[in-house]
Amino acid sequence: MKSIKTDILVIGAGSAGLSMAAGAVQMGARVVLLEGHRMGGDCLNYGCVPSKALLAAGKAAQAQARANAFGVGGAAPEVDYAAVMAHVQDVIATIAPVDSVERFEGLGVQVIREYGAFISPTEVQAGDTVITARRIVIATGSGPLVPPIPGLDSVPYLTNETLFDLRTRPAHLLIIGGGPIGMEMAQAHRRLGARVTVIEGARALGADDPETAAIVLDALRAEGVEIVEGALAAEIRGSAGAVEVAAKDGRVFKGSHLLIAAGRKSNVDRLALDKAGIETTPRGIRVDDSLKTTNSRVYAIGDVAGGLQFTHVASYHAGIVIRSALLGLPAKARTAHIPWATYTAPELAQVGLTEAQARKKHGARLEVVRHEYAHNDRAIAERATSGLIKVMVVRGRPVGASIAGAQAGELIGLWALALANNMKMSQIAAMVAPYPTLGEVNKRAAGTYFSPRLFESLWVKRAVRSVQRWLP
Missing domain, CATH: 3.30.390.30 (FAD/NAD-linked reductase, C-terminal dimerisation domain)
Structure with missing residues (x-):
């Protein structure tokens, strides 16, 4: 077993962890960064970047379809779905070097490609290495929440982590969840030629102002997206290519593919937080206004902290912790301006x-x-x-x-x-x-x-x- 001592240990190389590691090492701290999966985390590989690339493809298709409105000959776009997904992967590959091991090692960060788990309040084990750090920053992000709907475990389904692996366009995409992820993927796929039905248990885009949300929902419906509200999924049936979602009120929706976009859950399962005296809540790790956990030497930032789950919040959190952990200055996170x-x-x-x-x-x-x-x-x-x-x-x-x-x-x-x-x-x-x-x-x-x-x-x-x- 190898041992390392460092100033800052960052667990997770997503948006929050990379921002923290880059800022800390460039300010003179010794930094170790752990990542057991993909550098860049959810945002680069499964979230912000690929979804916006897919939306851009849908926008191009829609521009061609609407060209008549500008006096330009319009025509139904010919969509090569496999080529669209190749475009998505090319966008990811273009951005990936910014988040790569090579870049961060070049900055002076020691990168270890292993998952980390606490073995004491100040020690984390990653593979065959034990790291002791003056301050530890948990930045493990979040993953798709898969609700316990009866039958779901026996039917093929997609999440944002598997959607971009598709190479054949869904004939009819069913989406459970009418939040931002669900609505973005609904419009993108409709514009790319798929039939789309969004099944939402409450109100679509329910976290936003109802009046402004209605403008967006009306636009999507006008493009042919079927948005069904107040339809709580009660059972999933079927097989690959023929999926059914039965709602609690008796309505049944049939499609070829199913995307689960019902929210996010914080990634804490691998961390053995109890060994470090770190408490959690139903949303993630318990933190105070300075983003400290119940272990005063450990911070949690980004999605895993259980607050607003956005990439720009992750970067903001990193700045708060850099001020506190590196400079010893008081710093508190706010949300009113986010x-x-x-x-x-x-x-x-x-x-x-x-x-x-x-x-x-x-x-x-x-x-x-x-x-x-x-x-x-x-x-x-x-x-x-x-x-x-x-x-x-x-x-x-x-x-x-x-x-x-x-x-x-x-x-x-x-x-x-x-x-x-x-x-x-x-x-x-x-x-x-x-x-x-x-x-x-x-x-x-x-x-x-x-x-x-x-x-x-x-x-x-x-x-x-x-x-x-x-x-x-």
Whole structure:
């Protein structure tokens, strides 16, 4: 058995672990990184990267199908599904060197390609090596949650970890789960020529504002995606190529393939956390505001910490722990300024409080300002007028923003900046956006907040008349 002593031990080489390892080693710490599976974790291999590559292929197919709207001859796209998946793998391969063993060893990180498990509060065993570290960071991420639906264990099914291995297009894809993963894969496959039925036990895109979510759901239904809400899966039947999902209310849905997109679960099973005195919750590892576990020498970051499960949150968490574990400075993670997006077309994005959450928290002090994409000249030019921005404002400061529409994931960044820095609506209104851009949607939303104060105020009108009488 070999022994290693180090400053920082990082368990898991996904987005959180790689950010932590790169930051720590470049700041002068000795770093050991463990990864028993694929470098880059879920995001690179099964999540963000391949799903967006598949969505891009679907977008290309849809552009061809809709070309007539722009005076260009349109035709039904000819989709080579195997070639589409080759494109997806090429995208992964292009990004992979950034997350590779070679790159991190070049930075000075000692990479061990083994899973790690605690053997004491300060020691982790990985293969035939025991690592003792001053600080340990758990960054093992999450995996697909497979619910215990009767019959599922006897029927072939896909998750995000196996979907991208397909080379033959599903004839009719059934998707259990109407969250972001389910809806993105539904639209991508519909645009690539498959029939798609989404089966959701509650409300599709239920974590988002219902009004903005409805814009996205209406668009997907218009493209031919069947979205069934309030259909809790009770039984799975069938075999390869002929799958049935029976809902609790008696409805039965038939298809050729089944994708389970019912949420995520934190990867903690291999870690032997009890040997390190680390407690868990139903969502993941228990952490405090500084991301420390119940073992003060151990942190948990990213998906495994049980909070918001997004790649950008993983990187944010790494920054918090670098400040604390390397520099000894106080640092606490916040969530109020963290945005998220669903990359359907139109996109759906959120930061801070939704309207319902803001009304519950702030009551009569809340003002909701709205601006529709239909009034944006760039959206009109690109025939992308289905969209809406809502900004929740309290005493002149935004507390949340919801956007449905083209490039919502890009537009939400401004409001994330505003919430992170406690900015005022007047500062947003002072911004000059280039014309014509979709970015003007943000500027117009801020203008909508001030319009009644300027154009409907008797005091303002009287002041202007008074000044006009005295001006030469």
